[in-house]
Amino acid sequence: MALIFDYADTLTSRSVSLIFVKGLILSGGAGTRLRPITHTSAKQLVPIANKPILFYGIEGLVEAGITDIGIVVGETGDEVRQAVGDGSRWGAEITYLSQDKPLGLAHCVLIAQDFLGVDDFVMYLGDNMLEQDLTELVDRFIVDRAASSLDCRVLLKKVANPSSFGVAVVNADGVVTDLVEKPENPPSDLALVGVYFFSSVIHDAVASIKPSPRGELEITDAIAWLSGQGLVVDHDMLDGWWIDTGKKDPLLECNRLVLGTIETQTDVSTTVDESSLIAGAVQIGARCTITNSVITGPVVIGENVVIDNCQIGPYVSLGDNCVLSDAVLDDSVLLKNCLINGGGRVTSSLLGRSSSVSGTSSSGTSSLMLGDDSIVELH
Numbered sequence: 001m002a003l004i005f006d007y008a009d010t011l012t013s014r015s016v017s018l019i020f021v022k023g024l025i026l027s028g029g030a031g032t033r034l035r036p037i038t039h040t041s042a043k044q045l046v047p048i049a050n051k052p053i054l055f056y057g058i059e060g061l062v063e064a065g066i067t068d069i070g071i072v073v074g075e076t077g078d079e080v081r082q083a084v085g086d087g088s089r090w091g092a093e094i095t096y097l098s099q100d101k102p103l104g105l106a107h108c109v110l111i112a113q114d115f116l117g118v119d120d121f122v123m124y125l126g127d128n129m130l131e132q133d134l135t136e137l138v139d140r141f142i143v144d145r146a147a148s149s150l151d152c153r154v155l156l157k158k159v160a161n162p163s164s165f166g167v168a169v170v171n172a173d174g175v176v177t178d179l180v181e182k183p184e185n186p187p188s189d190l191a192l193v194g195v196y197f198f199s200s201v202i203h204d205a206v207a208s209i210k211p212s213p214r215g216e217l218e219i220t221d222a223i224a225w226l227s228g229q230g231l232v233v234d235h236d237m238l239d240g241w242w243i244d245t246g247k248k249d250p251l252l253e254c255n256r257l258v259l260g261t262i263e264t265q266t267d268v269s270t271t272v273d274e275s276s277l278i279a280g281a282v283q284i285g286a287r288c289t290i291t292n293s294v295i296t297g298p299v300v301i302g303e304n305v306v307i308d309n310c311q312i313g314p315y316v317s318l319g320d321n322c323v324l325s326d327a328v329l330d331d332s333v334l335l336k337n338c339l340i341n342g343g344g345r346v347t348s349s350l351l352g353r354s355s356s357v358s359g360t361s362s363s364g365t366s367s368l369m370l371g372d373d374s375i376v377e378l379h
Contacts, residue, residue, distance in 0.1 A: 020119040021142065023061040026108050027054055027126035028074030028099045041352070041372065042076035043246060044126040045083055047333065049258040050300045050317050052083060053245055054126050058090055064138040066122060067092040070115045072108045074099050104216030106206040109198075118200045120145060123219075125194035129254045131240030134195075140236060141197040152226050152233040153197040154179075156190040157242050165191035166220055168235060176233045179220040190235075192220075193242050201231060248350050248369050255333050256315045259298035267303075280314065302336065319353075335372075344378060 027044045044054035054071075061069055069092050073080045077098055087094035097112050109116075109123065122138060137155065144150050154176060156168055162183070168190045169178035180187060196219065205222040212218045227233050243254040262281050270288040272278065280297025284290075288305045295301075296313035302320035310327045318324075319336035327340040332349040340346060344360035351357070352372035359378035366378055 021066055021138065022116055022119050022121040023066040023069040024108070024112055024116065024121050024123045025054070025057050025061070025069060025071045025126045026105065026123070027071050027080050028077075028102055028108070042079050042083075045076075045079060046245070046251065046350075047317060047319065047335065048129065048245070048251070048255050049262065050302055050319060053129060054080070054084065056129060057124050057126055058084070058087070058092065058094075060130070060134040061122065061124065062090045062092050064122075064134040066138065068095075069093070070095045070097050070112050071126070072097045072099050072112065074102060102216070104212070105219035106209060106217035106222040109202055109219070109222070110206045110217065113203050116200070116203070120197070120199050123196040123198065125244075127245050128194045129243045129245055129258075130193070130195070130238065131242070131257070132238055137195070137236055137238075138197075144234075145199065149232050150234060151199040151201045151231045152223055154223065154233070154235050155193040155195040155197075155238050156235045157193050157238040158189050159191040160189070162186035162189045162191055167191055170235055174234050176223070176227065176235055179223055181218070181220055193238050194244070195238075196223075201226065249348075251350065252315075252331060252333065252348060255317055256331065259300060259315055259317065262298055262300060264297070282313075285320070342378065 027042065045052040058069065069087060071080065071084065071094060073096055077096065081096055084094060095115050097115060099108060099111055141153050154168060159165060163186050164182065166179060166181045167183060167186050167188050168176050169187050170190060171177050178187065202222060205225040206217060208225055209217060209221045212221065223233055241257060243250050245251040245254050262283055264281050266284040267286040269286045270284050272290045273292065275292045276290050278295045282295050282297040282299045284301045285303035287303055288301055290307045293307050293310040293312065299313040299316045301318045304321045305318050306323045308325045310324050312329050315331045316329055317333045319334055321336050322334050322338045324340045326342055328345040329340065330347050332346060334351045335353040337354040338351050339356040341358045342360050345365045346357065347365060347367055349368040351368060351370045352374060354372060355370045355374045357368065357376045368376065370376065
């Protein structure tokens with residue numbers, strides 16, 4: 001669908017369409033850094049505050065006016081299709097694009113060429129989480145595309161550890177002159193965030209580059225090809241936080257940040273007895289039962305959750321149908337159907353679907369990362 005904009009207007013006016021923009025979300029990859037969770041589930045469907053990470057990206061594009069969205073899927077494609085559907089719940093139209101093997105970000109563009117056609121597009125890494133709304137970023141790209149010869153824009157963020165990221169070198173005019181992937185001696189502290197804005201000329205670039213030593217078509221090589229052809233590659237700076245949720249600790253950090261924005265809400269069908277205390281921002285879904293427990297927000301609780309004689313929070317997300325008794329739990333994400341039964345403190349944990357934890361650790365505190373259907377008895 002077209003994003004409506006008149007480049008002669010201000011950024012707050014979106015009235016006359018000159019440029020069509022599509023969305024391309026990358027939701028493939030093996031998710032090895034989140035194993036064992038990703039042995040049985042797509043990494044992009046792991047929830048943050050009880051919402052799959054991928055859904056935040058779809059919502060961000062739709063809010064920016066982009067409703068024609070392609071999603072590149074890999075071996076977990078069936079699960080992604082089932083979770084996302086046709087996009088109608090967001091007012092979007094979703095097209096699925098299969099990538100048999102994770103052969104690089106530029107390869108994703110290559111297999112999406114028929115879907116993208118001659119339209120400009122935003123490429124978004126599906127396991128990224130951004131605080132900043134995409135709308136202003138998309139609007140600026142459209143205005144600048146209409147007013148200049150811009151063909152690519154990368155989104156950058158200053159970081160303290162640039163050697164852990166792809167980094168960009170930017171000249172005084174804001175033009176990107178070099179991109180380096182995880183350099184030992186970083187030439188700048190400007191990390192590539194994982195949101196890219198392209199014109200259709202990127203298809204020439206991905207068709208012209210060769211696989212890197214690791215056997216992948218690198219998007220950094222494709223962007224370097226654009227620069228080498230004398231085409232304009234510039235940048236925009238990201239405001240607010242940005243997290244790659246591909247590991248447990250960053251995922252839990254992201255959960256804390258998102259939970260910090262919620263407001264209190266309790267479904268009318270939920271029962272909280274008089275001996276329980278709920279403090280701070282807590283969202284509780286339908287048909288939950290909470291007895292003799294203290295819930296300290298921010299906390300999000302799904303539907304049909306049973307909590308008895310527990311201390312929960314802060315910074316906890318509980319999926320649907322979880323059952324907790326005699327538990328102390330904080331700074332954790334539990335997917336649906338989890339069971340915790342026992343004393344001791346469970347903290348900084350990520351529990352896959354239908355996991356079961358019982359007993360008490362000898363240290364009194366446990367930090368766990370469990371795949372689906374795990375059974376753990378603490379001693």
